[in-house]
Amino acid sequence: MERTITIGTRGSDLALWQANFVKAALAKININAQLKVIKTQGDNILNLRLDKLEGKGFFTKELEEQLLDGSIDLAVHSHKDLPTKNPEGLVIAAVSGRENPSEIILILKDCVDASKKLSVKHNGIVGTSSNRRQSQLHAIRPDLEFENLRGNVPTRIQKLRDEDYDAIIMAKAGAERLKIDLSEFYVEEIEPTAEMVPSPAQGVLAIQIRENDKELFDILQNLNDKEVAEKIGVERKVLNLFDGGCHMPLGCFCEKDEEGIFHAWTTKSIDQDEFPDRLYLTSNTTEGLAEKIVSKFDLANRKLPKTVFISRELSEHSYFRKALEKHKIKIEDRSLIRTVPTIHKLDSYIFKQVDWIFFSSKNGIEYFFELNPLLPKGIKFGVVGRGSEEALKQRGKKVDFIGESSDTEEISKEFAQIANGQTILFPLAKDSLRSIQKELAKDTKIIEVVIYETILEENVAQTYADVLVFTSPSNVEAYFEENLLEPNQQVVAIGKSTGKKFEEMGVKYILPASPDEIGLAEVVFGIDVL
Structure with a gap:
């Protein structure tokens, strides 16, 4: 091909990086290209929130017009900014690999509160122009205030630097592509399957x-x-089936595992102030998956559970409680076990050679710190799940490893990659399953300290809830000592170790994507009752 391709692009630093990335990729296959910078409506109007701009495609319309009239041959877009339907005569010919689709929250260092979720101080002011981000963040941090934030990536960062906000949120891909030094801020990454599901096609x-x-x-x-x-x-x-533009409070993220199974997370709300509904589905194929996702949000034509039992007491601020109460689902929350300490003193010498302390439960964290341990500096902390992460953060501790999966074997393998060959202390319960220890190498020194014991309650009352959520193997044992499942009751196990109890009983169960309240909310929202 001898002609020189004209690439249309917006003029921001990020847009130019994207266009030059494509230009370089074309050069590798011996195709010459040149750039043409085009201003869009979104570039010209900077005083309004994105959802206040008229119509759709306010970052793409002008580029598409020049494509159609032949002024340019090719336009490079951030895929998440594109309307779901191409103008007649245009087509998406190719998509790039996906950069990290996570969000990052940048916080002024004097506005950090490490004991809080996402580490922003109480009542902090967060800059964002995204209804999607605001909806999801408000659900987990209702104390935060939100103010509009527009401009390209360097402009937004400068506004934080000028202390117009206490924190701002942005896509990690943008900061990484521009190689921006963020060391002056406290930076926290939000995984795409955690508190912040990204925009459709984010990072592409x-x-x-x-x-x-x-x-x-x-x-x-x-x-x-x-x-x-x-x-x-x-x-x-x-996004297309919901007929939503990029200002809709909608997040959707799909990934494929090594076995070829597709996993999809979706979050949606009416506006930025409504508590969002979250859904997690798996499928062997992408065929019909989007339609199935959208159908789950059609509450006029499906029945959610009326009552949910959970083997844990929930606080009034619990995410899971809020997610269920939004739909007037009655909650029966009661623990079927109790715990008691087994030791009342911990000798400080035990920590002298310790590199890591790993907690498998919030109970372990609670009983460990009740012993008032004198910890030397430099010890790292690992936890199973975001619930345990939050418990550690409330004690002012930085978490260095978080197991995100419901599969403890998978968590163990991930932890082994960074901790093998070191000394690890495990504060644990009597008769603990010791799942994390199983994948550690032989040269790893393991120190186990039994600090509490789990006691099953007797004569546990039966529940007639539509859905039964079990949060530990011990709770399963306690309930089924006296009770059986009623017809049409559905069971959720918070993790695979809990699920194994049901496998031994021959009981089908549903496994959430993550062993925490957000994961539980996702699967319960997806359950249809008969």
């Missing part, structure tokens, strides 16, 4: 051309990432 570039330019389309297949296209195809179809 879209290459748009004229539909009749067959020669260029064929060339661009060398740049097209088919696996990414398959996954974001689900995300973008969800």
Whole structure:
């Protein structure tokens, strides 16, 4: 191909990086290209929130117009900014690989409170123009205040530097692509399956051309990432079926595991102030997956559970409680076990050679710190799940490893990769399953201290709730000592160790994506009652 391709792009630093990235990729296959900078409506109007701008495609419309009239041959977009339908005559010819789709929250260092979720101080002011981000963040931190934040990435960071806000949120991919030094801020990453589900196609570039330019389309297949296209195809179809623009409070993220199973997380609310509904589904195929996701949000045509039992007492501020009460689901929360300490003193010499302290439960954290341990500096902390992370943060401790999976074997393998060969202290319960220890290498020194004991309650009353959520193997034992499942009752196990109890009983159960209240809310929202 001898012609020089003209690439249309917005003029921001990030847009230019994206266009130059495509230009360099074309150069590798011996295709010459040049850039043409085009201003869009979104660049010109900076005083309004994104959801106040008229119509859709306010970052793309002008580029598409110049594609159609032949002024440019190719436009590079951040895929999440694109409307779900191409203008007639245009087509997405290729998509890039996916940069890290996580969000990051940048916090002024004197506005950090490490005991809080996401580490922003109480009543902090957070800058964002995204309804999606505000909806999800407000659900876990209702104390925070939100103010509009517009501008390109360097401009937004400068506004934080000028102390217009206490913290701001942005896509990690943007900061990484521009190689921005963020060391002056406290930076916390939010995984795409955790508190902040990203925008559909976040972290992916879209290459748009004229539909009749067959020669260029064929060339661009060398740049097209088919696996990414398959996954974001689900995300973008969800957006399309909801008929939402990029200002809709909608997050959707799809990934594929090593066994070829697709996992999809979706969050949606009416506006930025409404508590969002969250859904987690798995599928062997992407065919029909988007339709199934959208159907779960059609509450006029499906029945949610009326009553949910959970084997744990919930606080009034519990995320799980809020998620259920939004839909007037009655909650029966009671623990079926009690715990008691087994020791009342911990000798400080035990910590002299310790590199890590690993907690498998919030109970372990509670009883450990009741012993008032004198910990030397430099000890690292590992935990299973975000609930344990929060318990440690409330004690002012930085968490160095968080097991996000419901599968303790998977968590153990991940932890072993960073902790093998070191000395690890495990404060644990009597008769603990010791799941994390199993994957550690032989040269790893393991110190175990039994600090509490679990006692099963007797004569546990039966529940007639539609859904039964069990939060530990001990709670399963306590309940089924006296009771059986009623017809049509459905069971949720918070993690695989709890699930194994049901496997031994021959009982089917549902496993959340993460062993915490957000994970539980996701699966319960997806349950249909008969």
